[in-house]
Amino acid sequence: MIVRLGAWVCVLLLTAGCDTLGYYRQAIGGHFGVMQAARPVGEWLSDPATPHPLRERLVLAQRIREFASRELGLPDNGSYRSYASLERHYVVWNVFAAPRFSVQPHKECFPFTGCVSYRGFFSEPDARRHAEGLRAQGFDVHVAGVPAYSTLGWFDDPLLSTFIRYPDAQLARLVFHELSHQVAYARNDTTFNESFAVAVEEEGVRRWLRAEGRVTDLESFTAAQARRKAFAQRVKEARTRLAQLYASGVPGEAMQRGKAEEFERLRADYPKVVPAEASNAFLVSVSLYTEQVPAFEELLRGSGSLPAFYDRVRDLARNGGLNRLKPPGPAAGRP
Numbered sequence: 001m002i003v004r005l006g007a008w009v010c011v012l013l014l015t016a017g018c019d020t021l022g023y024y025r026q027a028i029g030g031h032f033g034v035m036q037a038a039r040p041v042g043e044w045l046s047d048p049a050t051p052h053p054l055r056e057r058l059v060l061a062q063r064i065r066e067f068a069s070r071e072l073g074l075p076d077n078g079s080y081r082s083y084a085s086l087e088r089h090y091v092v093w094n095v096f097a098a099p100r101f102s103v104q105p106h107k108e109c110f111p112f113t114g115c116v117s118y119r120g121f122f123s124e125p126d127a128r129r130h131a132e133g134l135r136a137q138g139f140d141v142h143v144a145g146v147p148a149y150s151t152l153g154w155f156d157d158p159l160l161s162t163f164i165r166y167p168d169a170q171l172a173r174l175v176f177h178e179l180s181h182q183v184a185y186a187r188n189d190t191t192f193n194e195s196f197a198v199a200v201e202e203e204g205v206r207r208w209l210r211a212e213g214r215v216t217d218l219e220s221f222t223a224a225q226a227r228r229k230a231f232a233q234r235v236k237e238a239r240t241r242l243a244q245l246y247a248s249g250v251p252g253e254a255m256q257r258g259k260a261e262e263f264e265r266l267r268a269d270y271p272k273v274v275p276a277e278a279s280n281a282f283l284v285s286v287s288l289y290t291e292q293v294p295a296f297e298e299l300l301r302g303s304g305s306l307p308a309f310y311d312r313v314r315d316l317a318r319n320g321g322l323n324r325l326k327p328p329g330p331a332a333g334r335p
Contacts, residue, residue, distance in 0.1 A: 037085065058164070068176055079182070089145060095130050117191070124143075140282075150179075180200035199293050235266070
């Protein structure tokens with residue numbers, strides 16, 4: 001996830017409308033609350049009150065952090081060299097929305113930062129209230145807790161208690177993912193940004209596990225990747241069929257019936273993952289992080305090295321994204 005904050009904050013507070021103003025206030029206040037809770041990892045390690053299990057996780061996180069810059073070419077800065085303990089399971093809650101009969105995300109646009117395909121909140125009740133407002137307007141809505149976010153290098157993002165105890169490979173995935181957001185950022189293209197970060201995290205974890213000599217963990221990670229890709233492909237197929245249904249012009253009742261049937265099939269295949277509500281917004285929440293990953297993986301293979309890959313991605317981010325390389329995804333359907 002990306003939260004972009006910078007020196008233009010005061011301008012935003014002066015120019016934003018009431019709804020946007022309230023949103024920025026919670027975003028700025030929430031972020032600075034996280035930053036105020038952060039202390040350098042060295043201080044945590046030298047503090048005798050730091051529990052031994054946390055100490056071990058912080059040492060591992062720093063080893064992962066060093067690998068990220070040394071071997072993956074990710075930014076070598078202050079990000080993930082501090083740690084903040086938060087009194088909650090997630091740092092942010094994302095609200096995804098899509099029209100009732102469309103597989104395309106409802107975008108939220110802001111001054112200077114452009115448009116994104118979700119809105120993040122540092123308070124779950126605030127996220128739920130925003131979701132209810134969108135639902136009242138007729139949108140499908142999906143709310144998801146998020147363990148980490150990136151400020152794109154504007155600040156030194158800390159390690160957080162919301163993910164520090166993740167299994168080793170998942171901890172590495174998350175650090176690599178968030179650091180990659182500092183490498184390239186495409187304005188108004190959430191799918192590009194998140195899919196790029198996923199491609200980097202997956203390549204990074206494979207290289208890290210090999211370097212650590214963790215053969216069994218690499219095999220487990222490879223198997224988990226295969227399962228994730230199978231799910232992503234299943235969601236892509238569902239979105240394609242739904243896009244065709246929504247564009248077909250059949251009566252609304254028939255369209256709703258076909259939508260429900262599509263979700264029933266998806267839920268039957270993935271009962272622990274797919275929510276009970278038939279929601280286009282859930283499909284959006286998955287596709288933003290998976291839809292363009294195969295294209296980035298192909299681009300990486302053709303680049304020969306990670307630095308060359310990053311250069312190509314930065315060029316694409318400045319000049320139209322992956323649309324330069326491949327046709328667009330599923331049609332928008334009915335608004």
